[in-house]
Structures are given as C-alpha cells and as structure tokens.
Amino acid sequence: MHADFASRIPAWPRFEEADEAALIDVLRSRRWWRGNGDVGDRFETAFADFLDIRHVRAVSHGTAALELALAALGIGAGDEVIVPATTFIATASAVLRLGAWPIPVDVEPDTLNMDVALIEAAIGPRTRAIVPVHMAGQAAEMLEIMAIARRHGLSVVEDAAHAHGARAFGQALGTIGDAAIFSFQSGKLMTCGEGGALVTNRADVAAVSFALHSCGRPKGDTDYRHVMPATNMRLTELQTALLLGQLRRLPDEMARRDLMAPFFETRLAEAGLRPLATRPYVERHGRYMVLAWFDPADFGGRDAGVLSAELRAMGIPAFRCFPPVHRTGMFAPNALEKLASVAGSRPDYASLPTPVADAAAGSVIWFSHTLLLGDETLLADIAAAIASLRTGAPANAAPARSAVPA
Structure with a gap:
C-alpha cells in the first residue's frame, strides 16, 4: 500500500474565482472593518435565512462565540454548566473563562453525544445552563434536553460547531436552544480560517451579545458609549466575504457527503471498525467527521493515538477521539x-x-469530512489500508466488539 493518499484527497478549504473577486472587492473598498462595511451584515442575513433563525452575530472564532452566548445568558462566576465529557476543549474552557464550572456528563457509546439519562443527576443548586454538542454533525437529543432544561429553569446553548446545515426534529440544528454557536475554523464545513457565530431567536440575547462582542458599545454607537465591560470579538469584512462563498457551496457539498458516507462506513466496518450509528430523529447529518470504534487488540495493541498517527503517515486525515475534557491538564487542581x-x-x-x-x-x-468529497475508489483504498494494519483477525472478518457495549 503506497502512502500517496494526500495527493488523492480533495483539497480543503475550497475556493473559486468568485471568492477571489469578493476578496478583491473588499480589499479595494478599503472597508475591511465590520464597523464601516456591509459584507458582514450580508453574511449574517444570509446565514440567518439559511438556518431560519432571527439573529446571527459573526465573531472572531467559535470559542469566542461560546463565551459570548454564555455571557449573554448571564452565566458568571460560581455558576455550573453541564457539558459532554467528549468534546473539543473549547466547550468546557469557555465556561471556565467566565469563572463558572463545567460539569462533564458521560456520552452515549453509539453517538458520543451527551447521555440525556445522566443529565438530571448532574444538576445542582449552582447549575445554570446545559451545552449539548452535536458531535460530528449528528443531533443531540434536543427535545429531551430542552424538556429537562425547562423543568429546572436552565438555559440551553447548542454547540453546533460540527453541524452546519444539519437538521433534526423539523429544524436546523442551532435553532432549538436559547442560543447556539457555529465555528468557521479552517477544518470546519464552512470556514474563513478562523471565525464563528452566535445565533438565537431571542431578541434580548441578540441585543446583549452585540455590546459584549464590540467593546461594550451598543449597535450604532459613534459616541464611545461603553455600557458594559466587554472585549472585541468582531469578524472582519474579508473573512465574511469568504463565508458568503462557503455558504453558497454548502448544500452541494452536503449532498456529496451524504452520498459517500454510507459507502465509507460500510468499508470501515469490513476493515474491522465500528462506525457510530445515526439516530432515527436525524433528518440531515452534518458529517463533519466519520467516527468509529475499534478494538486495539485487533490492531496489534495500537490505541487511537498510535493508529491514527500511522494513518496520517500514509496521508489519511485520521485523528484520535477527543480526550474527556476533565482528564486534560486544564482541569488539574493546581490549574x-x-x-x-x-x-x-x-x-x-x-x-x-x-x-x-x-x-x-x-x-x-x-x-475528516474531506474524504467524503472524494470517490468510492479512494474510500475503498483507505479502508483497505486500515485493514492492512489489523492483526487480531482477518481483514474480511466481522467487525470486532468495542470495548464499550453498544
């Protein structure tokens, strides 16, 4: 097996001549700042229309969007916020940055989304919010989470960093909670290098979030009326120009991923892995990642870090699952x-x-989702490369049982 996959995988991020023209237009306008341009406003309107939501606030990155959403909902020092144990660290670090405590809850083995059966036991007198993550673009159990939150008077912020265009329960993900966030970091389904957005249907959250993301100044201020302590999270006009093109291409890219994902998951199963399930309530999977369990004993004792590193050496964009947030150095007592x-x-x-x-x-x-923009030959060859590393059973055997029960 030749380590030539990198040259066969579709390049990401994608761009077209129209994107170059849009950047040149902003460049020549000399209005690169959100405060004196209109491209950011056009993107926020277009993204709001795409999601069918009232308010979008484009910000500097997805982590900032999480901090902004939680702050706009009043989360502060001493509060507790329930988060999934398996997620990118920003879901938890944003809570810490506000002086609050993240409370990790374990995840479901078949989706790696927050296990709703464990949420109420994690609620205490200091709990103020729940942050479900739509892991890899698959919807968390939002109807049950919202019901729990309403029973206990809690806010809900959807972490939809992986879920651009995904749908469940008759709605776009990101439109069900009190607020939601998206990420536009370089690997995401929509990207401008770094960026993010807070979205909400609540006018109060939208109003507070504007001042919070713009140095404490209310919208339209020209007299330096800084009405609250805040920072600067504004996104530039150049970045929002890129996002308009990303949004325009997203439906076609989603259709391609939807077509290729079942084929790839079948080939991975044949290679000895067990891809995550898709729940019946999912109407459209975001497919930011293809996640799969494996038994290290079937791969010569390799754990996820070692196995993914070997695959990356072949040019395959594979990575270990996120470590539980509270097992990282960020949560050490001295930290x-x-x-x-x-x-x-x-x-x-x-x-x-x-x-x-x-x-x-x-x-x-x-x-990475970029694999799903390729063809069946590419995906079959990648699965064969994975099977070639399998030592505990023949490559054509049935997939091994996971270390965690289904």
Whole structure:
C-alpha cells in the first residue's frame, strides 16, 4: 500500500474565482472593518435565512462565540454548566473563562453525544445552563434536553460547531436552544480560517451579545458609549466575504457527503471498525467527521493515538477521539486554584465517572469530512489500508466488539 493518499484527497478549504473577486472587492473598498462595511451584515442575513433563525452575530472564532452566548445568558462566576465529557476543549474552557464550572456528563457509546439519562443527576443548586454538542454533525437529543432544561429553569446553548446545515426534529440544528454557536475554523464545513457565530431567536440575547462582542458599545454607537465591560470579538469584512462563498457551496457539498458516507462506513466496518450509528430523529447529518470504534487488540495493541498517527503517515486525515475534557491538564487542581478563589468550591473532577468518554479516548478514531468529497475508489483504498494494519483477525472478518457495549 503506497502512502500517496494526500495527493488523492480533495483539497480543503475550497475556493473559486468568485471568492477571489469578493476578496478583491473588499480589499479595494478599503472597508475591511465590520464597523464601516456591509459584507458582514450580508453574511449574517444570509446565514440567518439559511438556518431560519432571527439573529446571527459573526465573531472572531467559535470559542469566542461560546463565551459570548454564555455571557449573554448571564452565566458568571460560581455558576455550573453541564457539558459532554467528549468534546473539543473549547466547550468546557469557555465556561471556565467566565469563572463558572463545567460539569462533564458521560456520552452515549453509539453517538458520543451527551447521555440525556445522566443529565438530571448532574444538576445542582449552582447549575445554570446545559451545552449539548452535536458531535460530528449528528443531533443531540434536543427535545429531551430542552424538556429537562425547562423543568429546572436552565438555559440551553447548542454547540453546533460540527453541524452546519444539519437538521433534526423539523429544524436546523442551532435553532432549538436559547442560543447556539457555529465555528468557521479552517477544518470546519464552512470556514474563513478562523471565525464563528452566535445565533438565537431571542431578541434580548441578540441585543446583549452585540455590546459584549464590540467593546461594550451598543449597535450604532459613534459616541464611545461603553455600557458594559466587554472585549472585541468582531469578524472582519474579508473573512465574511469568504463565508458568503462557503455558504453558497454548502448544500452541494452536503449532498456529496451524504452520498459517500454510507459507502465509507460500510468499508470501515469490513476493515474491522465500528462506525457510530445515526439516530432515527436525524433528518440531515452534518458529517463533519466519520467516527468509529475499534478494538486495539485487533490492531496489534495500537490505541487511537498510535493508529491514527500511522494513518496520517500514509496521508489519511485520521485523528484520535477527543480526550474527556476533565482528564486534560486544564482541569488539574493546581490549574484551577485561582478560579476556585473566585468561583467557590471546585468540583471533584478526578472522581467523575465517564467510562464511555474514557474508553473513546483510546478506542475511537475520526476521519475528516474531506474524504467524503472524494470517490468510492479512494474510500475503498483507505479502508483497505486500515485493514492492512489489523492483526487480531482477518481483514474480511466481522467487525470486532468495542470495548464499550453498544
């Protein structure tokens, strides 16, 4: 097997002559700043129409969007926010940045989304919000999560960083909670290099978020009326010009991924992996990642980090699953001493039971959505390369059982 996959995988990010022209238009206009241009306003309107939501606030990156959404909903020092144990660290670090405590909840083995059966046990007197993540673009159990939140008077922020264009329960993901965030980082389904957005149907959240993302100034201010402590999260006109092109191409790219994903998942299963399931309520999967369990014993004892590194050496964009957020150095006791002096007693993160998230860190790998923009020959060859590393069973055997029960 030749390590030539990198040259066969469709390049990402994509751009066209129209994108170059849009950037040149902004460049020549000399209106590169959101405050004196109109491209950002056009993107926010277009993205709002695409999602069928009232308000969009484009910001500097998805992590900033999380901080902005939580702050706009009043989350602050000493509060607790429920997050999934398996997610990119920003879902939890945004909570810490506001002086609040993230409370990780274990995830479902077949989706790696937050396990709704565990949420209510994690709610305490300091809980103020829930942040479900639509992992890899598959919807979390939003109707149940919203019902739990309403029973307990909690806000819900959807982390839809992986879910551009995904749908469930008759709505676009990102339009169900009190607010939601999207990421436009370089690997995402829509990208401008770095960027993000807060979206909401709540006028109060939209109004507060404007001042919070723009140095504390209300919309339209020219007299330096800084009405609250805040920072600058504004996105540039150049970046929003790129996002208009990304949004225009998204439906066709989603259709291609929808076509290729079942084929790839079948080939991965034949190679000894177990791709995640898609729940019946999912109307449109975002397909940001293809995630799959494997048994390290079937691959010569390789864990997810080692196996994915070998695949990357072949040019295949494969990566280990996120480690549980509370097992990272960010949650070491000495790293949280200063926060504890402001936010009050620190949760006992070391003792939180998250067996599925712990297992996924060593036994789940993910593949980039860019593979799904390729053809069947490419995907079949990648699966064959994976099977060639399998030592515990013949490559054509039935997929091995995961370390975590289905």
